[in-house]
Amino acid sequence: MQFQPMYDDGELFLPKIELSMTSNQSIGIITDLKRKQLLMNQLANHSQYHLFRAPQNEYMRLTVEELITFLIKVTERNEHTASLLGYFALKEERKVKIKNLSSSRRMYVTLLRVFFAHQPTLVLEEPYFYLEEQDRRHFKRILDDLSKEKRILILTSNLEDAIISCDTIYRLNESGFHQLDIRDSEEDKQEVQEQDPANITLQKISTKRNDKVILFNPPEIDFIESLDGSILIHVGGENYDCALTLTELEQRLLNFGFFRCHRSYIVNLQKVREIITWTKNSYSLRLNTGKDDVVPLSRTKLQELKALLNI
Amino acid sequence: MSISLKRVRAIFVKDYKEFSRNYAVSIILIFPIIFALLLRGTDPSLTGVFGLVLNSSFVILTTFAQACLIAEEKERNTLRSLMMTPATTMDVLIGKSTLVFAMSAVVLAIATYIFGYEPVNIWVFVAVIILSIILYTAAGTICGLFSKTLLEASLSIIPVAIVFTGAPGGALLVKDFPIFKVLEYVPSSQLVNLLNIRNIGYTTGDLLKPLLVTLAWTIVFIIVAVVLYQRRLKDE
Numbered sequence: 418m419q420f421q422p423m424y425d426d427g428e429l430f431l432p433k434i435e436l437s438m439t440s441n442q443s444i445g446i447i448t449d450l451k452r453k454q455l456l457m458n459q460l461a462n463h464s465q466y467h468l469f470r471a472p473q474n475e476y477m478r479l480t481v482e483e484l485i486t487f488l489i490k491v492t493e494r495n496e497h498t499a500s501l502l503g504y505f506a507l508k509e510e511r512k513v514k515i516k517n518l519s520s521s522r523r524m525y526v527t528l529l530r531v532f533f534a535h536q537p538t539l540v541l542e543e544p545y546f547y548l549e550e551q552d553r554r555h556f557k558r559i560l561d562d563l564s565k566e567k568r569i570l571i572l573t574s575n576l577e578d579a580i581i582s583c584d585t586i587y588r589l590n591e592s593g594f595h596q597l598d599i600r601d602s603e604e605d606k607q608e609v610q611e612q613d614p615a616n617i618t619l620q621k622i623s624t625k626r627n628d629k630v631i632l633f634n635p636p637e638i639d640f641i642e643s644l645d646g647s648i649l650i651h652v653g654g655e656n657y658d659c660a661l662t663l664t665e666l667e668q669r670l671l672n673f674g675f676f677r678c679h680r681s682y683i684v685n686l687q688k689v690r691e692i693i694t695w696t697k698n699s700y701s702l703r704l705n706t707g708k709d710d711v712v713p714l715s716r717t718k719l720q721e722l723k724a725l726l727n728i
Numbered sequence: 729m730s731i732s733l734k735r736v737r738a739i740f741v742k743d744y745k746e747f748s749r750n751y752a753v754s755i756i757l758i759f760p761i762i763f764a765l766l767l768r769g770t771d772p773s774l775t776g777v778f779g780l781v782l783n784s785s786f787v788i789l790t791t792f793a794q795a796c797l798i799a800e801e802k803e804r805n806t807l808r809s810l811m812m813t814p815a816t817t818m819d820v821l822i823g824k825s826t827l828v829f830a831m832s833a834v835v836l837a838i839a840t841y842i843f844g845y846e847p848v849n850i851w852v853f854v855a856v857i858i859l860s861i862i863l864y865t866a867a868g869t870i871c872g873l874f875s876k877t878l879l880e881a882s883l884s885i886i887p888v889a890i891v892f893t894g895a896p897g898g899a900l901l902v903k904d905f906p907i908f909k910v911l912e913y914v915p916s917s918q919l920v921n922l923l924n925i926r927n928i929g930y931t932t933g934d935l936l937k938p939l940l941v942t943l944a945w946t947i948v949f950i951i952v953a954v955v956l957y958q959r960r961l962k963d964e
Contacts (some may be wrong), residue, residue, distance in 0.1 A: 467812050474804035478749040491737030492813050530809055
């Protein structure tokens with residue numbers, strides 16, 4: 418899959434992107450509304466890509482059962498409506514008209530159109546945005562099954578949505594196109610450096626931005642991530658480069674209630690609001706920073722975290 | 729371009745259910761019947777009356793229903809989604825048009841029966857009516873493609889109503905405005921001419937002329953509708 422570069426006012430708005438997608442893989446791209454539109458406009462080939470755009474709506478006056486029957490017939494598949502209704506967990510609502518469903522359910526039913534796609538690649542814009550938790554789980558299950566035969570590309574502006582069902586996640590913004598490290602690898606060993614006990618513990622974390630050195634008090638920091646080899650410190654929704662390595666930072670911040678929750682992430686435990694336990698690879702932590710940040714949590718680190726928090 | 733009966737039928741059934749449950753639009757089905765009931769008592773020497781019933785029914789029922797079916801799919805983005813299924817342009821158009829055709833044919837047959845009109849030559853009459861329904865369905869498709877919402881669709885049929893339903897009236901003014909002679913060749917005028925043929929003293933040419941003019945219009949409109957449909961969908 419290839420995207421051509423796009424320029425906006427002479428500035429590179431969309432870099433040239435080449436994604437090598439293999440079957441049974443799902444990729445997420447976290448980006449903003451305008452870049453999502455530009456990406457999707459480049460995927461107009463109907464024989465290759467099934468596009469699901471967010472403003473997609475449904476035939477409101479059909480019942481759920483009639484809609485599924487219609488989709489089966491129009492795509493000439495051989496499934497039976499009854500068994501598919503069971504698979505979609507829609508048995509109870511089969512006689513309900515689409516317009517009478519709750520908005521989350523209606524979106525879920527609308528999203529089922531991708532199940533009937535015959536194209537090898539499915540592209541979904543914000544699939545989880547309007548779904549409530551239960552419908553998210555159902556849809557994640559369907560997408561996971563679909564990803565066995567198809568390639569799935571999810572475009573979203575929300576990391577949490579991408580984490581739910583993507584193996585690989587990229588972030589696309591003004592600073593370019595970068596892969597996020599969210600994989601839950603078992604060989605999570607790091608060489609812990611022995612710190613010199615005589616060293617004075619520094620109270621400030623120094624960061625750089627636009628050639629200025631900015632110092633932060635550790636409690637201000639929300640979380641720290643390693644992105645393409647550079648360390649980003651997230652404070653109040655902004656991020657700042659830091660010259661230290663994650664291991665060094667972990668050592669330094671241990672006494673301030675920070676926790677190495679993942680190979681590429683350190684989180685400020687004071688800011689953790691929720692442990693999400695059902696996303697694709699790993700568990701995730703949701704922070705109460707007002708920006709709805711989500712940080713991945715390795716399976717191996719879960720026990721450690723529970724011990725730390727006495728739960 | 730392949731046409732699959734299975735897909736056409738699926739679209740037909742889906743549109744039938746959607747249409748019949750949308751009471752705001754499906755109420756127009758009774759319009760021609762009411763119109764025929766109201767006007768059935770008029771003096772038989774006023775020959776244009778039944779033509780008026782038919783010509784306005786074509787626009788208000790056939791064109792409007794087809795425009796609504798297409799505009800509503802566009803409004804909800806389901807048409808775009810449908811284009812990503814194996815269903816082809818012809819599947820979608822035939823599925824929808826068949827529904828509109830069946831509804832129009834049944835309702836107009838009832839209206840004709842209620843009005844008590846007896847054509848001089850039943851076969852020519854039926855053929856012209858069938859061609860007209862197809863012609864007005866194509867016109868509805870064009871209206872639907874130019875509108876993005878249901879509301880726009882209901883407004884877009886007004887020009888069709890003025891040109892087609894108004895043409896026989898305009899043709900009467902031909903003495904004052906010679907330019908109106910072209911209105912003679914609008915299919916609605918031809919239909920009125922056909923209805924005016926009396927039992928005695930008509931030639932085969934009198935019968936064939938409306939039939940051929942309507943046929944020509946129908947072919948042109950079908951081609952325009954199909955080409956426009958494919959062009960418009962590529963733009964989206």
